[in-house]
Amino acid sequence: MARFLIAQRVADKKPEPAESRTTLNKLRVAVAKVADVVETEDETREEDTGETLILEGDPVDIEAKRKELPADTFIETEKLRHPGPFHPLVASPPLQEELTSGLGATIELNASSAGAPVRAAQVMMISVAFRGGFSNTTFGVTDEKGRVLLTYNPNVWVPLGVAVLPRSRAWPVFTQILGQRKLDIVLPPLFRDGPLGWWHRVLGLNSYSENLGEGIRVGVVDTGVGPHPYLSHVRSAGAFLNGNRLQTPDSTNDVAEHGTHVAGTIGARPASGSKDFAGIAPGVELVAARVYPGGGPPTMESGPTTNGDIAQAILTLARDEECDIINLSSAGPMRSRVEADRITAALNRGTLVICSVGNGNGLPIMYPAAEPVAVGVSAVGPTGGVPFGVMDMFSYPPQPDRFSFAGFYAPNFISVGIETKCTGPGVGIISTAPAQGAAEVPYVSMSGTSMSAPAVTGALAAILSRDSTYKSLPRNRERSSYAWRVLLRSARTLGLNQQYQGYGMPVVQVS
Amino acid sequence: MRNKSYVIAIKSEKENEVQQDWVDQIRAFSGVEIQGATSDQVTVLANEDSIKRLAGELGDDFLIEEGIMRN
Numbered sequence: 001m002a003r004f005l006i007a008q009r010v011a012d013k014k015p016e017p018a019e020s021r022t023t024l025n026k027l028r029v030a031v032a033k034v035a036d037v038v039e040t041e042d043e044t045r046e047e048d049t050g051e052t053l054i055l056e057g058d059p060v061d062i063e064a065k066r067k068e069l070p071a072d073t074f075i076e077t078e079k080l081r082h083p084g085p086f087h088p089l090v091a092s093p094p095l096q097e098e099l100t101s102g103l104g105a106t107i108e109l110n111a112s113s114a115g116a117p118v119r120a121a122q123v124m125m126i127s128v129a130f131r132g133g134f135s136n137t138t139f140g141v142t143d144e145k146g147r148v149l150l151t152y153n154p155n156v157w158v159p160l161g162v163a164v165l166p167r168s169r170a171w172p173v174f175t176q177i178l179g180q181r182k183l184d185i186v187l188p189p190l191f192r193d194g195p196l197g198w199w200h201r202v203l204g205l206n207s208y209s210e211n212l213g214e215g216i217r218v219g220v221v222d223t224g225v226g227p228h229p230y231l232s233h234v235r236s237a238g239a240f241l242n243g244n245r246l247q248t249p250d251s252t253n254d255v256a257e258h259g260t261h262v263a264g265t266i267g268a269r270p271a272s273g274s275k276d277f278a279g280i281a282p283g284v285e286l287v288a289a290r291v292y293p294g295g296g297p298p299t300m301e302s303g304p305t306t307n308g309d310i311a312q313a314i315l316t317l318a319r320d321e322e323c324d325i326i327n328l329s330s331a332g333p334m335r336s337r338v339e340a341d342r343i344t345a346a347l348n349r350g351t352l353v354i355c356s357v358g359n360g361n362g363l364p365i366m367y368p369a370a371e372p373v374a375v376g377v378s379a380v381g382p383t384g385g386v387p388f389g390v391m392d393m394f395s396y397p398p399q400p401d402r403f404s405f406a407g408f409y410a411p412n413f414i415s416v417g418i419e420t421k422c423t424g425p426g427v428g429i430i431s432t433a434p435a436q437g438a439a440e441v442p443y444v445s446m447s448g449t450s451m452s453a454p455a456v457t458g459a460l461a462a463i464l465s466r467d468s469t470y471k472s473l474p475r476n477r478e479r480s481s482y483a484w485r486v487l488l489r490s491a492r493t494l495g496l497n498q499q500y501q502g503y504g505m506p507v508v509q510v511s
Numbered sequence: 512m513r514n515k516s517y518v519i520a521i522k523s524e525k526e527n528e529v530q531q532d533w534v535d536q537i538r539a540f541s542g543v544e545i546q547g548a549t550s551d552q553v554t555v556l557a558n559e560d561s562i563k564r565l566a567g568e569l570g571d572d573f574l575i576e577e578g579i580m581r582n
Binding site: 243304306315330331332334336348 | 516518520522523524545546547548549551552553554574576578579580581582
């Protein structure tokens with residue numbers, strides 16, 4: 001059954017109401033045997049001209065009936081139409097005062113922290129279109145006074161909020177724009193009570209030893225590392241880009257910030273008395289392999305890497321550099337057999353590959369972390385562990401089962417699945433960022449499974465550095481299997497679902 | 512047919528069994544352009560037909576797959 005419309009042609013004639021009602025009755029009789037007339041209030045009204053009937057019937061019968069109807073009668077299926085609501089803002093002309101510069105309107109933003117302007121901070125303004133609801137991002141960088149002007153077209157966009165990502169020593173902040181034309185944003189200064197942070201303590205480290213991790217070699221496959229004064233001990237294995245290996249002196253300089261942060265979490269060696277945060281295992285020997293080309297847009301300065309370059313970097317760090325552990329904080333949704341082969345080859349050479357599970361916001365764990373041969377690491381955050389209003393705080397999940405009795409939560413950004421082997425601290429991690437001058441000692445906060453993987457890598461390096469049995473093992477599968485067993489045995493449950501935490505978080509128990 | 516990026520890698524358990532000139536063999540293959548090469552793997556640009564023909568010629572000691580993005 002379907003609904004149909006029968007109507008008589010009126011465009012080229014002007015029937016009298018009485019004539020129309022007669023026609024309507026004829027049509028009603030004509031179709032009575034094959035369809036039910038859907039009565040509406042309109043048809044019963046006295047003043048109804050009666051040009052239209054709505055029927056419900058079998059399409060085959062209705063089609064057969066079409067031939068019997070007068071030539072000036074239409075019959076067609078009823079078609080649904082949806083309203084296109086008019087929004088008064090769409091048509092409203094922009095106010096004269098909004099047309100000051102750029103594309104039409106300007107928002108002035110002034111960023112400061114601890115009473116000083118925040119210079120060279122990356123600023124991203126999120127807007128939504130009046131029509132369609134799609135979003136847009138406007139980029140800017142603060143000047144010497146911490147000021148940036150963000151321009152937009154007020155006929156198209158409504159600014160919703162702005163993110164300020166400082167280059168150093170302040171928390172990143174996201175704030176709403178509620179019609180303001182000028183914003184004064186005060187960024188809370190980063191904690192500076194190192195060398196140990198909360199992420200050290202939850203991993204069982206309550207006292208600092210600059211030798212922790214000694215004798216363990218860790219490879220970092222990432223965007224490059226440094227320069228940073230606390231990472232001057234990092235050795236370069238070269239850049240692996242588009243199938244080639246480059247070994248120039250600066251080939252592993254960081255093209256973004258990611259790799260420097262990751263390496264710092266594992267093994268930064270801060271100046272004595274600086275109160276800057278140290279790596280979890282500052283005694284480790286770090287070897288950097290850059291696999292990102294750089295030159296990407298502001299939201300992803302590193303540009304993307306590929307399975308081939310990651311695979312080659314893993315093989316080189318395991319075979320030629322004889323790393324004990326490789327940290328890979330890169331992931332994607334598609335599986336790569338070449339990556340899986342190289343991770344297996346690394347295991348066979350005594351190297352354990354620790355991978356971030358990805359920031360898929362609840363989607364399945366990404367590759368290569370989902371490979372059975374990889375140690376996939378998820379992330380947890382400390383409930384109430386970062387200042388109110390900072391960007392890292394937006395990782396709180398809505399699901400109650402993601403909060404544990406132990407004061408941790410599984411953040412909303414993590415990828416989820418039973419392939420998760422363990423978890424680590426990954427929200428509001430304060431670590432090194434590339435320095436742009438000799439006097440700079442930049443630190444930034446970042447969140448993600450990219451941050452929890454190096455925390456676990458550092459914890460495992462710390463444990464293995466005090467394990468004489470491990471150090472005496474030959475560089476083969478026996479060595480990597482031993483490291484794997486040590487890692488999982490050190491894990492303590494946080495009371496979260498296994499899809500979020502795997503076996504739990506490693507706890508370093510060394511004297 | 513559009514050219515795509517492919518990774519051709521010696522299977523790790525076969526690294527001692529593959530002929531030394533395998534990269535030259537790929538370089539000489541028509542329809543395949545080498546973008547980068549190490550002693551373990553090469554990155555090439557090729558269309559689907561060419562890569563299938565090349566896979567047949569190289570045999571089972573190699574893994575061949577499309578370039579996959581990672582972030």
